Amino acid sequence: MVLHYLGDEATTSEVHSLKGEIEQSSQAKVVVVSGDIAEPATSAKIVEAAVNAFGRIDVLVSNAGICPFAEFLTMPHATWELTRQVNLDGSFYVTQAVANQMKSQTPQGGSIIGISSISALVGGELQCHYTPTKAGILSLMQSCAVALGKYNIRANAILPGTIATDINKEDLSDIAKREYMIKRTALGRLGTPDDIAGPVVFLASDLAKYVTGASLLVDGGLFVNLQ
Structure with missing residues (x-):
């Protein structure tokens, strides 16, 4: 790994x-590899380390992402640039290198x-920079499924809902907002990283050997809970 x-x-x-x-x-x-995923050289370094240690790469989970909440009308262009570079450019670079x-x-x-x-x-009021990058990743996986299927490479996307991680730790520290987000889910709780692990293992395994170009929503029923 x-x-x-x-x-x-x-x-x-x-x-x-x-x-450990x-x-x-x-x-x-x-094996651990450091580097800014927004730089293409980092993806090359990841592939090199994996091949040197294990001889091949069977699974890639492209997970790096940031979401610095910001108002759209006053958002510095640097915030847009950084979010796009890390979330979307980084995903493209590592996917291309691994493929x-x-x-x-x-x-x-x-x-x-x-x-x-x-x-x-x-949409999200404070996420006008973030949501396009995540839509881009979904689209990237769909197109890669078409482009890479002839090489027996599957490409799929996982769409988490509200998962309690460092990316939203500050936002969810607002008790009222946290309770609101919990009530919006059908299962009555926020997600945890472990809730994403199972779907990742499924898509990585031969249980999903005929699954490519798919998107799996893992959100505790947030998206469908409109009433």
Whole structure:
């Protein structure tokens, strides 16, 4: 397994802690790679590290993303640029790099999973920069499914709802907003990263060997709960 992280002080300790947990619980070999996913060279470094350690790549989970909430009319262009570069450009770069490896290896093929968002389907007042990137990831996976199927490469998207992570930690610290978001779900709770893990494993495995170009909404019933 290869874990990619930005390389800043905050994430370095977290990723090495996660590395230790995985190695201890599963005895799996874990390699960590740092770098800004918005830079194409980082994706090349990820592929190189994976091939050097394991000889091939079977699964990619493209998960890097940021969402600095901002008003549309006063949003600095730098905020738009950074969000697009990390979320969409980064997803494109790593998908392209990994797909080239999956095409060249023997046996050929693999599974690519792009983490999109329910925000690909709906709007958000403070997310005019974020929602287009997530819609872009959904579209990227759909087109890659068509482009890469002949190489036995599957490409699918997962669309999480409100998942309690660092990306929305500050926003959900507002108790009233947190309760509002909980009440909007059919299951009556926010999601956790573990709720996304199962769908990822499914799409990565041979249980989904005839699934490509699909989008899986994992939102606790948020999208359908209109009444």
